[in-house]
Amino acid sequence: MTDARPSAISIARLTTPIGVALLATDETGVLRAFNWTDYGPQMSAWLKRHYPATPPVEGAAPVAMRRAFEAYFAGEGGALAAVPWRAAGTAFQLGVWQALCAIPPGETLSYAGLAARIDRPTAMRAVGLANGANPVALVVPCHRVIGANKTLTGYGGGLHRKRWLLAHEGASFKDQLAA
Template sequence: MTAAPPETLTLERMPTPIGEALVVTDETGALRAFNWTDYEARMRAWIARHYPKAPLVEGAIPAAVRAALSAYFGGEARALDGLAWRASGTAFQLKVWETLCTIPAGETLSYAGLAERIGRPSAVRAVGLANGANPISLVVPCHRVIGANGSLTGYGGGLPRKRWLLGHEGASFKEQLAA
């Protein structure tokens, strides 16, 4: 879902049950970034690197995007399906991100399973790196990727958020026991 660089980016801060979210849309209403306030510096650096000519202004995102996010956090796990997004990335990253969107709410997939879905079964590490570079977390559901043994693995928003998101969606996963 690539497109021309945005002319302007709008940032709205939204309270959620797991912290304040940062939601960034372009002038067409497409999502360009989603993150959490405790990772704001990282998100702003990514935006500056990928969209250097687009000013980031605080304001209101489109009502439809806000409504979908509110519905999701209100219990409608599939409310984010179909939200428009655009991201700057390599062809490989974009393929991984587009494929993440095929994992339905309530389901999970391993990194190896994701690599197989994109037709690159030996690219498990590269898939992991692309998954971790996803700028539109939640909507491009990188949190639905778990370890081959069903355990939680890294998430850019932190494992407590990943645990909450998967539980909210009704997905199964294994808790790792402390050693």
């Protein structure tokens, strides 16, 4: 989804089994950013950098969006596919983020696999950087990208959350902590 500058951004809080989430939505009810409260300063800096003329205010998430997140955490893995999102990013980043949305719940993909999906098989590092720059985590499921050896790799919300999300979705991965 391409970016159009919002005229308003509101930040809502959502309690989840793995912490309190922050949902930044615009005046049309589109998700602009998602993160956890312990990463709130990073999200605020991202919003300020990309939407400097639109200071966020506390508010409520659209009811349908809140219900989609609640359904996801209640076990409906595909519930977040209906959440509308827009993100500021380069054409390459947007392409990676769109490709992430094609990874179904319960499945994972390596960085090399993701690079191949966007017809850039040698761009694994660039894909990794774009994956890490995803501002609408969970809805754009960057947590579904793991190492080529099926081990967990970094996640902006913390590896403990990535581990929980993948287990919640029934994905197969090698957990270094369980070894």
